[in-house]
Amino acid sequence: MSKSPADDLADRGQRAIQSVEVGGRLLLALADGGGALALKDLAARAGLPASRAHPYLVSYGRLGLVERQADSGHYALGPAALQIGLACLRQWDPLRAAEAEARALAEATGHAVALSVWGNFGPTVVRLIEATQPLHVALRVGSVLSILDTATGRAFAAVMPATRLAEAVAGPLGGLQPRDARRARPADLEPLRAEFARHGVARAVGRPIPGVNAFAAPARDHEGQVPLVITALDHEDRLPAAWTSAAARAVREAAARISLRLGGATGP
Known part of the structure; x- marks a missing residue:
């Protein structure tokens, strides 16, 4: 028996990509951190080892979601994160x-x-x-x-x-x-x-x-x-x-x- 469109949508709604959720924890930790954070502190807030957190931050840096401060090496939210936040506020x-x-x-x-x-x-x-x-x-x-x-x-x-x-x-x-x-x-x-x-x-x-x-x-x-x-x-x-x-x-x-x-x- 074939699934209805509603059932198919419900099934798709249950699927998730774990790596996206893991990386999202880093962004949420930065948003909640009140400022730039060192890698070890950011990783700890996200519940990750620093070695696992670092590749995510590199990718987010390429997207502009995260930027690494030249003087301290700490990580902060980047300009793309600001654009997303402002767009959300305009639409909300x-x-x-x-x-x-x-x-x-x-x-x-x-x-x-x-x-x-x-x-x-x-x-x-x-x-x-x-x-x-x-x-x-x-x-x-x-x-x-x-x-x-x-x-x-x-x-x-x-x-x-x-x-x-x-x-x-x-x-x-x-x-x-x-x-x-x-x-x-x-x-x-x-x-x-x-x-x-x-x-x-x-x-x-x-x-x-x-x-x-x-x-x-x-x-x-x-x-x-x-x-x-x-x-x-x-x-x-x-x-x-x-x-x-x-x-x-x-x-x-x-x-x-x-x-x-x-x-x-x-x-x-």
């Missing part, structure tokens, strides 16, 4: 990178999952995956969220530069009510930052909708900026509010994976 869409993680999080947990960006009026929902069980909340794509009363807004507030946040809370941005603006002083925001530093996620318990809890975490890009926040929300019976809950951990890990795909740091 943060929302596309995050959407797969959002759908996986929703499927694994059953919670509603939202992706939000910082828009002209504050935290704005741009993707929304409904919860498995009915969740009656007035949340939809395009919704602008409160900075202080939602997990999404609190996640942005926890990492946003103080000057930018001050501009937001000074006016109507983020859907702030007058009571929010009066209490949105730097001292009022410090607990948000402290909570995020301790737990790696922001939380909203029964707010702004009674009986609905949410956890949110920001994703960072290669420049350390926060292009989006991922949020899981559900009824309190299905999403416990404990910082150590499975939902909090799942959101934190999803944000870390998105950050990794965007070339950013994965911690608070």
Whole structure:
């Protein structure tokens, strides 16, 4: 019986070239090294003996992916590696990178999952995956969220530069009510930052909708900026509010994976 095109593609997807993977470890080690590395140090980071690593570096040098510094003999990423990195950045869409993680999080947990960006009026929902069980909340794509009363807004507030946040809370941005603006002083925001530093996620318990809890975490890009926040929300019976809950951990890990795909740091 002949294989279908789908089966053939699946089989081809399982095949790999070991030498490419081995050489790739050297490039990844250089990218993670923070600077030029001596052969023995680079090889050790890649888990290879120096004698095995050297031929790969010679070939990568011919391609411009690696260059050897004349004065020290250390190895660094070359101009071709820079061209590849820049091309990747030009082609990369943060929302596309995050959407797969959002759908996986929703499927694994059953919670509603939202992706939000910082828009002209504050935290704005741009993707929304409904919860498995009915969740009656007035949340939809395009919704602008409160900075202080939602997990999404609190996640942005926890990492946003103080000057930018001050501009937001000074006016109507983020859907702030007058009571929010009066209490949105730097001292009022410090607990948000402290909570995020301790737990790696922001939380909203029964707010702004009674009986609905949410956890949110920001994703960072290669420049350390926060292009989006991922949020899981559900009824309190299905999403416990404990910082150590499975939902909090799942959101934190999803944000870390998105950050990794965007070339950013994965911690608070």
